[in-house]
Amino acid sequence: MSLREGAFGNATNLVCRECGTEVPLGPDYACPECFGPLEVAYAFPAITREEIEAGPANIWRYKALLPVPDDIEQSPNTEPGYTRLLEANNLAKALGLSKVWVKDDSTNPTNSFKDRVVACALSAARELDAKVFACPSTGNLANAVAAAGARAGIRTVVFIPSNLEQPKQVNSAIFTDSLIAVDGNYDDVNKLAQEIAAEEEGWAFVNVNVRPFYAEGSKTLGYEIAEQLGWRLPDQIVIPVASGSQLTKVDKAFQELIKLGLVEEKPYRIFGAQATGCNPVSTAFKAGVDAIRPVKPDTIAKSLAIGNPADGIYVLDIARRTAGAVEEVTDDEIRDGIVLLARTEGIFTETAGGTTVAVTKKLAEAGVLDPSLETVVINTGHGLKTLDAVSDKVGPRATIKASYAAFEAANIS
């Protein structure tokens, strides 16, 4: 297969994160030498803040730093990103921190950060001339793939566990006529996806065979935070850990911005957030070991329920290198985190965001986060997708008759 000139922008090749072997750009994700994960390498040109600021209010303002062609805006896509970075003074006060920002990815096109990574995977699928755009997923990723594929006019096939709740099925099936229910759990679905990717020609599974391109999309969270802070890096940042990819890509983004001279170099601390019901990275961090021992997930934070996280070891490296940490919270703490963020800042987050807020609270209370430094908290998705988690926790304060007398008697004013 031949690639068109500039198909992957300033990307030059794939490189193995373990042994450094270089591989040409293509639908590969494992090193042919050592089976380590491949990631995208670049030769960046000089780029200025002004050039970026003149771009669109979505992730393509950073297109020069992504593995996408220079004409990416001309190809139909969901135009995700450039979401709100909210100064969260109420939350800061509640947590006893001097300054907190919330990066709110719940306002992306399909209401999670997955729209960012899927947009990059879609570009790769297009440039690689894929016939089918696919994924295994239990939620956010399924929504993002099905929506992006519909808009791009590429056929989508989305695999889900057949016992997935019906509302979650609807939220993907609305976009695609090929939602496929698979008898089994997520691991079974994922394994099937890998088999299909290996056997079938022209299938781009976003999180399997085009994963190196897909994963680069998470860098835009880091770029946006830095730009929205006025082109500087935050002091402390708390990021949820599922596969661990997002956390490693935010770190990669910060390092790239420093190298490109777009921000000043300064120390920053990266913290990972997990649920106690799926805590392999937190466990390894606390034990001071380098190896991740897989777990069987059992938590309401389904979008974080990856028992054997591919990038877990890199998360450990980064948390240690930056004087950060990886912490975990219980399902009850996650529910409390969702309500806390809603009541203080008017943001309704999913269970993954509740995890991040609750971990931030735990780290603040333990004095691990420095209260005099500013902290950025990433909200990765929308509470409407995990409504059940809090439906027993909140409700009407009173039920009254429809009269002013009843209103007065209820002492609401």
Place this chain on the structure above:
Amino acid sequence: MSLREGAFGNATNLVCRECGTEVPLGPDYACPECFGPLEVAYAFPAITREEIEAGPANIWRYKALLPVPDDIEQSPNTEPGYTRLLEANNLAKALGLSKVWVKDDSTNPTNSFKDRVVACALSAARELDAKVFACPSTGNLANAVAAAGARAGIRTVVFIPSNLEQPKQVNSAIFTDSLIAVDGNYDDVNKLAQEIAAEEEGWAFVNVNVRPFYAEGSKTLGYEIAEQLGWRLPDQIVIPVASGSQLTKVDKAFQELIKLGLVEEKPYRIFGAQATGCNPVSTAFKAGVDAIRPVKPDTIAKSLAIGNPADGIYVLDIARRTAGAVEEVTDDEIRDGIVLLARTEGIFTETAGGTTVAVTKKLAEAGVLDPSLETVVINTGHGLKTLDAVSDKVGPRATIKASYAAFEAANIS
């Protein structure tokens, strides 16, 4: 009560839309002379495209054109707006139109255009020193008020019919400890809100006593569309009609942009979209009469179910003045509209958006919309809020065992 200097920006007074009586800026909504609706009047300074473009990626880039103070960004708010305007070529093809754009307000902070109007009402509540920020609502408005109030640190009280589905209650109760369920239908709740607004000191009901300020927020939809088209007005635009306020404010925005020299004057046609189950404006338009006869709503498009729309007569004026129309569609057509938009453009809209898409289709098929002209369709809210409307329409294509053999046998590739 005294207002601080510049509390309402370049707004000068309220003016009656019927008799032109002028009233000072304050918590008033009905003309003291004729009981006609009051709206905000301004003395705009000269303003350039560049000044607007240098503003933030939210509605405050247009703050000079809104009844808000110049330091509005410093007051905590949800920072809504500047949502995607997507070039919708797949939808255009499906409708037989040459060019269609979708203005997608489902990605606002609480996933509907209501965040725009509530942000303006919040500013008014603040400047008027209100103690309580309140509304009667069955859905989108309740979410927006509860979230904005939480973030602003002002007490919110949100009134809903007590028979509202529990998921919708959760989506507001997550933000406020004062969700009040009222035994009765929406009209009963609304009437109670008017009584409370009249009796209690310091209550700002966004859609009652600060309604003139609130309603101005919808102008930002018009500003954004023009700016995102490259500072020009669209040829044709289709807008859902509930109270009719949004449609009239988009027209007001276009007229202001012309007067300010920010766009060239040109003809544009405005079309209103209603559900057959709540069609008072469509009925009057088709009958060629000026009076709106109230109806008892019965449609799945709950957010459009206003049987006696306050701005209905102005909608008629605008549709006739601009060579537009007001059209209606059945609940089945609305459901089909939701699926059509999702499958063509990857946008999951609520029933109101389904109405707008279905009306666009009907007008295109009837040759009322000129296929050679470009058409903008406004999507006002998110399908996750009205999931039930389509949950019987879409689902998995197949259920298979977790094996490659089962995948092959299912003939999916």
